[in-house]
Amino acid sequence: MTDSFTRRAALGLASAAAMTLALPAVASDWKPQKPVEMVIMAGQGGGADRLARLFQSIIQKENLSSMPILPVNKGGGSGAEALRYLKDKEGDAHTIMATLNSYYTTPLRTDIGVDIEEYTPIARMALDTFVLWVNADSDIQTLDDYVAAVKAAGGEWKMGGTGTGQEDSLVTAMLEKEFGIKHTYVPFKGGGTVAKNLVGGHIDSTVNNPSEQMGFWQAGKSRPIAAFTTDRIAVFPDVPTMTELGYPMTYTMQRSFVAPPGTPPEAVAYYTAMFEKLAESEEWQTYASEKALQTDLLTGDALQAYFLEERQRHNDILTSMGEIAGS
Amino acid sequence: MDVFSLLMDGFATSLSPLNLMIVLLGVTAGLFIGAMPGLGSVNGVAIVLPLTFIVPPSSAIILLCAIYYGAMYGGAVSSILLGIPGASTAVATTFDGRPMAQQGKAGLALIAAAVASFVGGTISVILFTVFAAPLADLALKFGPAEEFALVLLAFTTFVGLGGDDVLKTIVMICLGLVLSTVGLDLISGQPRLIFGDLPGFYSGISFLVLAIGVYGIGEVLHTIETSKTAPQVTPARITFKELGAGFRAMNRLWRTMSVGSFLGFFVGMLPAAGATPASLMAYGIARSTSKKAESFGKGNIEGVAAPETANNAASTGSLLPMLTLGIPGSPTTALLLGGMVMWGLVPGPMLFIEQPDFVWGLISSLYTANFAAVLINLALIPLFVWALRMPFTVLCAIVLVLCIVGGFAPSQKMHDVWLIAGFGIAGYLLRKADYPLAPLVLALVLGPLMEKSFRQTLIAEQGNVLAFIERPLSGTFIALAVLFFLLPLAKYLRKSPKEGVAPAR
Numbered sequence: 001m002t003d004s005f006t007r008r009a010a011l012g013l014a015s016a017a018a019m020t021l022a023l024p025a026v027a028s029d030w031k032p033q034k035p036v037e038m039v040i041m042a043g044q045g046g047g048a049d050r051l052a053r054l055f056q057s058i059i060q061k062e063n064l065s066s067m068p069i070l071p072v073n074k075g076g077g078s079g080a081e082a083l084r085y086l087k088d089k090e091g092d093a094h095t096i097m098a099t100l101n102s103y104y105t106t107p108l109r110t111d112i113g114v115d116i117e118e119y120t121p122i123a124r125m126a127l128d129t130f131v132l133w134v135n136a137d138s139d140i141q142t143l144d145d146y147v148a149a150v151k152a153a154g155g156e157w158k159m160g161g162t163g164t165g166q167e168d169s170l171v172t173a174m175l176e177k178e179f180g181i182k183h184t185y186v187p188f189k190g191g192g193t194v195a196k197n198l199v200g201g202h203i204d205s206t207v208n209n210p211s212e213q214m215g216f217w218q219a220g221k222s223r224p225i226a227a228f229t230t231d232r233i234a235v236f237p238d239v240p241t242m243t244e245l246g247y248p249m250t251y252t253m254q255r256s257f258v259a260p261p262g263t264p265p266e267a268v269a270y271y272t273a274m275f276e277k278l279a280e281s282e283e284w285q286t287y288a289s290e291k292a293l294q295t296d297l298l299t300g301d302a303l304q305a306y307f308l309e310e311r312q313r314h315n316d317i318l319t320s321m322g323e324i325a326g327s
Numbered sequence: 328m329d330v331f332s333l334l335m336d337g338f339a340t341s342l343s344p345l346n347l348m349i350v351l352l353g354v355t356a357g358l359f360i361g362a363m364p365g366l367g368s369v370n371g372v373a374i375v376l377p378l379t380f381i382v383p384p385s386s387a388i389i390l391l392c393a394i395y396y397g398a399m400y401g402g403a404v405s406s407i408l409l410g411i412p413g414a415s416t417a418v419a420t421t422f423d424g425r426p427m428a429q430q431g432k433a434g435l436a437l438i439a440a441a442v443a444s445f446v447g448g449t450i451s452v453i454l455f456t457v458f459a460a461p462l463a464d465l466a467l468k469f470g471p472a473e474e475f476a477l478v479l480l481a482f483t484t485f486v487g488l489g490g491d492d493v494l495k496t497i498v499m500i501c502l503g504l505v506l507s508t509v510g511l512d513l514i515s516g517q518p519r520l521i522f523g524d525l526p527g528f529y530s531g532i533s534f535l536v537l538a539i540g541v542y543g544i545g546e547v548l549h550t551i552e553t554s555k556t557a558p559q560v561t562p563a564r565i566t567f568k569e570l571g572a573g574f575r576a577m578n579r580l581w582r583t584m585s586v587g588s589f590l591g592f593f594v595g596m597l598p599a600a601g602a603t604p605a606s607l608m609a610y611g612i613a614r615s616t617s618k619k620a621e622s623f624g625k626g627n628i629e630g631v632a633a634p635e636t637a638n639n640a641a642s643t644g645s646l647l648p649m650l651t652l653g654i655p656g657s658p659t660t661a662l663l664l665g666g667m668v669m670w671g672l673v674p675g676p677m678l679f680i681e682q683p684d685f686v687w688g689l690i691s692s693l694y695t696a697n698f699a700a701v702l703i704n705l706a707l708i709p710l711f712v713w714a715l716r717m718p719f720t721v722l723c724a725i726v727l728v729l730c731i732v733g734g735f736a737p738s739q740k741m742h743d744v745w746l747i748a749g750f751g752i753a754g755y756l757l758r759k760a761d762y763p764l765a766p767l768v769l770a771l772v773l774g775p776l777m778e779k780s781f782r783q784t785l786i787a788e789q790g791n792v793l794a795f796i797e798r799p800l801s802g803t804f805i806a807l808a809v810l811f812f813l814l815p816l817a818k819y820l821r822k823s824p825k826e827g828v829a830p831a832r
Contacts, residue, residue, distance in 0.1 A: 043530075050665035053376065071373075072739065078511065079527055110518075112526075158787050164515055186471075189779070196654045196813055202470030202786065215653040216676020277445045286671065 004024040013088060030266035032067040032094055038044065039081040040098040043075035047128075047191055049208065051255055052098040053126070058283050064274050067094075078102045080112045087114050087209070089260040093267035099256045101167050104311040108318055109165055116311065120268055121257040121303035123133065124273035125284075127294040128253040130171050130228040133206045133213055135198055136221050137160070143226045144243055150181045153204075159183035160194040160203035165323055168194075170314070171228060171251050173321045178247055198222060209253065210292035228252075233292045252294070254310070256303065272299050334456060337687030341513075341695050346389050347754035347764075349382070350692060353390045356701045357397020358707065362405050364539055364733035367414030368398035368642075368659045376666050384670035385685050389692040391663055392646075396696045399602070399642045400704050403440035404711055406434060409726050411543035411733070416602040416638040418768055419610040421542055423623060423630025430626050433715055437708045438573030439631045443584055446577075447636030450588035451643035452693045458680065463651035465813060469597050471783035472795050476804030477597065478777040481604050481767070483811040484611035495762050503770025506532050506604055513779055514786070515543050528740030534603070536734055536743050538749050541764050543730035544751020547723055549758055570705070580632045583613045587636030595641025601657040602641035603772055609637030615814065619755050624765075643693060650674055650686065698809060706783065 042048035049071075050260045056069045062225060074082035079102040089095045097119075107114055121161060134140045140149055152155040161168035164187065172185055186203055191212040198206045198213075199221045206213075210233060216222040224239045228251045232241055242249045257275060259268060279297045288295045298306055318324045340346065360371035371394045379387035402417030407424035408518050419438060427436035454462075469477075509520045510531025562776040579586075587609040594605035613633035614623040623630045642657070649660040653675040667674050672682060717725070734747040754764060788794040796802045 050661075050668060053665055054668070057376070075530065081529060084526060150406065156789055163513055184786060185727070186783055188783065191512070192654050196467065196469060196648075196652060199652075200467035200470055207752065215673055215677065219676030266827075287668075290671075 015291050017250065030093075030264070030270050032267075032270070034094055034190065035068045035150045036071050037095045038069050038224050039082050039086060039095060039200075039225065040071055040073045041075065041079035041097065041099055041102055043073055047076075047212065048098065048100045048255075049073060051126075053286075054287065055278060058278055058281055059274065059281075062277070062281055064277050078109075078177075080106050080110065083107065083114045084112060084117075086119065086258070091262040091264075093264050096257050096271060098257050099254065101253050101256075101310075101314070103166060103254075103256075103315045104307070105170075105318065108311070108315055108324055112315065114259075116307060117304075118261040120261065120263040121300065121307060122259055122268060122271050123279070123304050124254055124256040124258040124306065125275065125279060125295070126255040126288060128209045128211070128255060128295070129233055129292055129294065130168070130251050130253070131210055131233070131236070132175075132228070133195075133198060133212070133222050134204065134206055134225060135201060136223045138204070138223070138225070138243045143240070145243075145249075146225055147179045147181060150179075150183065150205075151180050155182040157181075157183050157205070158203040159185050160197050161185055161187055162189070162191055162194060163187040165318070167251070167253050168207045169296070170317050170321070171249075173317065174228075174251065175207075177320065178249060185284040195222070214291065218310050230310045234289065235292045241289035255293075256298075256307075275299075285315055331348075333683060333687045334691055336684070336691075337691030338694075339691035340385055340684065340688035341389060345382070346688075349386055349390045350393045350696050350699050353393025354397035354400075354696055354703055354795050357399075358401040358404075358700070359397075360394065360575060361401025361414055361417075362457075362711075363397030363401075363727045364405050364409070364411040364543060366733065366736055367402065367416070367664065368395045370657050370736065371395075371398050372662045372666075377706035379666060379670075381444035384667075385688040388667065388685070388689050389664065389672060389696075391453065392664060392689065392692060393696045393699070395642060395659055395663070396639075396693070397703075398537065399448075399639050400441060400444050400671060401632075402638070403436065403444065405729070406629070407456060408711060408715055409543070409729070410546040411726065411730060412535075412538050415538065415772070416606055416642075416701045417605065417634070418538050418542075418783050419606045419634035419638075420479035421611050421632075422610060422630055422765060423625070423627050425546070425630070426626035427631065428626070429713065432626065434569050434708060434712050435573050435576065435628065435714045436631050436657075438570060438705065439577060439628050439710070440572065440688045441701050441704040441812075442577045443580075443587070443632040443635035444639040444704075445697060447475060447588045447591055447639035448643060448697040448700070449694070450585065450636075451727075452594040452690070452697065454589075454592050455643055455647060455693070456690055459647055459651060462647060463676070466596055466648045466652060468687025468800060470798075471780040471787065472798050472801040473804065474597070474780035475777060475784055476795060476801035476808070477594070477606070477720060478773050478780065480596075480775070480804045480808040480811065481608045481611075481773055483808040484608050484615065492761070492763075496766050499757075499762055499767040500770045501763070503767040504774045506537065507771045508778070514782055522784050525742070525749065527740055528687045531745065531775070532746065532771065534768070536746050537771050538768055539734050540747040540750025541754030541757070541767070543726065543733075544747060545754030545758060545764070548755040550719075551723065576628055577632065583629050583633050586612060586616075587633045587768070588640045591637030591640030592644040595644025595657075601645055602638040604640040604776070605644075607769055607772065609633040613770055615811065629814035639697075646693075650678055650689075651676060674730075692707060791806045 027286060037307055040049050040052045053071055056071050059065050059069050074085050082097060083106060086097050103116060107116060140146050159172050161172060169185060176182060184315045188197060191208055194206050195208050195212045195216060197203050199216050213222050224236055226245060227233050227239050227242050228249055229248055231244045357371055372391050375394060379390060402414035403420045406412045406417040406420040407428050410421050410425035412418040412421055421484060424436045509528050512519050518529055590609050591605040595602055596606060610633050613629050614620050617629060645660045647656045648654045649664050664674055674683060702799050707775055730747060731744055734743045757764060784794055796805055
């Protein structure tokens with residue numbers, strides 16, 4: 001079985017390979033009739049991609065779906081490609097999409113003819129947090145030290161990030177607005193590269209996700225200053241939050257799944273149940289706690305309400321950054 | 328010795344029957360995946376990744392690395408036989424591998440590629456074993472300025488060579504650089520050169536699309552025109568005699584292969600670079616330092632050995648930052664990283680301390696994978712060569728299908744297929760007009776890297792251009808780049824002292 005599967009997979013015929021999977025214990029009479037396409041709003045190898053593939057592997061391993069899940073990367077145009085693709089799949093019950101915050105920001109920044117309100121929300125699996133980091137060799141220990149150092153640098157303080165309009169640039173903009181400071185924002189290709197450049201001393205600070213700095217932090221090469229959360233992050237019990245320091249700045253990256261507009265309700269119920277099972281699985285729980293992900297599951301109308309609220313919030317942030325004209 | 332005993336423990340893991348079987352399986356699968364144009368190690372690893380839950384993590388990473396290695400070997404096969412790079416890392420192999428096949432020396436070229444891959448792989452695994460920890464710090468020293476300097480060096484090793492018509496070379500580089508700017512700008516996030524508003528161009532023009540177009544389709548069109556009915560390829564039989572001759576020929580190329588191995592390992596180690604620039608640089612250096620530089624591109628065995636040692640060495644090198652820093656050096660290692668995360672391993676500085684069994688099991692399996700790959704590859708050469716005996720009319724159609732499938736598979740967009748067709752016709756016309764295609768491809772590979780690191784440096788240094796030469800590492804690379812650029816000029820001046828008074832431009 002393994003042998004023949006590997007060989008067929010080698011020919012790129014993964015979709016054709018028949019997999020005998022036990023039926024999931026889901027109380028619904030609808031189930032997928034063909035492999036389910038999991039569209040990923042980002043390119044291969046990035047944080048979003050890795051997480052989506054983790055979900056896929058847990059689904060496969062735990063037999064949560066009666067059909068294989070096939071991840072497809074459509075990362076073009078900060079997710080614009082994926083959003084347009086999903087819109088064209090209207091009514092298709094065999095497509096789901098893994099989202100990140102570009103789900104709101106991309107349609108806000110460029111008119112790509114999609115309205116996320118039309119999509120069918122399925123489940124919000126996690127919220128990724130943001131932390132302000134400096135190199136462990138630096139003298140900065142507290143947020144006050146940080147603000148003083150950035151002010152002293154007179155605009156030449158190098159903040160690394162993944163690109164203008166990306167999540168970390170929004171967090172940087174929030175910092176600048178709150179403290180009246182100015183950074184030189186240096187964009188890199190991905191969060192991992194940003195983390196490496198901080199440790200290598202090529203930039204002065206970052207607002208990485210905990211997972212991106214975890215390895216360096218454990219090796220004592222980077223130092224967390226403050227978390228952009230309301231409550232302290234479990235793996236960093238000594239790191240104060242912005243809120244407790246008196247600056248109520250919070251920002252999270254959502255990791256959710258949505259379906260195309262007009263997905264049949266039975267299919268939505270099936271996928272919702274699938275992700276509810278996934279959320280309870282031990283692998284996911286372990287991974288999430290190690291990587292400091294917040295795992296409050298949100299589904300259905302509550303998720304849609306959350307999406308629309310977040311879209312409005314991003315609209316405000318982007319407007320204040322001067323990235324969009326505002327509405 | 329500490330490293331040695333750890334490695335021996337590792338061999339105990341990697342030589343277990345299950346792991347040995349996995350290596351053989353992975354290498355064979357990788358070989359075929361790599362040999363398919365368009366499908367490379369990224370695709371192979373991505374497909375197999377979710378299946379690795381059935382075996383323990385150390386066996387799983389061994390399987391993925393075996394596929395990775397096998398694909399590196401396999402990439403050369405279609406480069407040589409069909410003139411289409413099997414993977415982006417094998418583009419430089421087409422430059423001389425294809426002409427060799429056309430001269431009926433396909434077997435020899437394949438042997439050269441296999442042996443060179445083995446040498447490159449082995450030297451770099453030894454470097455990896457001994458220097459993994461200290462080199463991780465070196466990789467950290469590479470910031471945007473150093474990346475720019477390195478890419479500039481890669482450019483000059485290739486273009487400062489003369490040989491081809493200099494003006495045409497410059498035209499092709501400029502064209503490649505223009506193509507490389509298509510897509511979303513990293514700094515501002517704005518789309519550039521998207522031809523109105525074609526969403527297909529948002530993700531830029533993939534280098535593989537250009538390579539398959541100009542080399543694959545372009546080559547087919549060219550062959551149809553020149554050969555009409557008679558097959559142009561005269562496939563050689565592969566015998567033990569030829570195998571012996573191959574080994575003897577390779578034995579003379581130790582200098583090229585060691586340069587390729589060291590270069591490949593170091594370039595592969597740097598998170599931004601990877602195996603493709605490494606192989607192109609190795610080819611450029613081999614050509615510029617060769618006494619028979621003019622025979623490069625016309626079927627010189629050295630031109631096959633250099634890039635093949637470098638790309639295999641680089642594939643090992645790129646594992647280094649992944650394991651020690653948690654930073655992938657290539658798209659494939661990014662997937663391997665994802666796999667390790669799934670198995671609950673945290674790549675990074677602590678991995679070597681916390682999971683020595685895993686790390687050394689992996690390193691030792693690189694030795695076995697390398698060994699398995701060269702044996703399987705050599706054993707399969709007759710099969711590969713036999714494929715060339717197909718009637719031209721059949722082969723031609725197969726190549727076209729492979730080109731189209733290969734272009735479609737990675738992105739799954741018809742947009743790329745149309746681009747391939749367009750580039751194929753353009754490539755054919757450019758070839759007819761005697762424009763060199765290699766600089767075009769090179770510019771598209773290195774252009775985005777160069778632009779990105781250049782702008783990052785200028786932003787970080789508040790627009791201070793001197794930053795590139797003030798930093799010791801990047802300053803050294805820039806100096807080397809200048810040297811490589813002036814070298815051919817000096818050669819030219821010495822060769823023709825009478826005409827050499829023309830003022831330097």
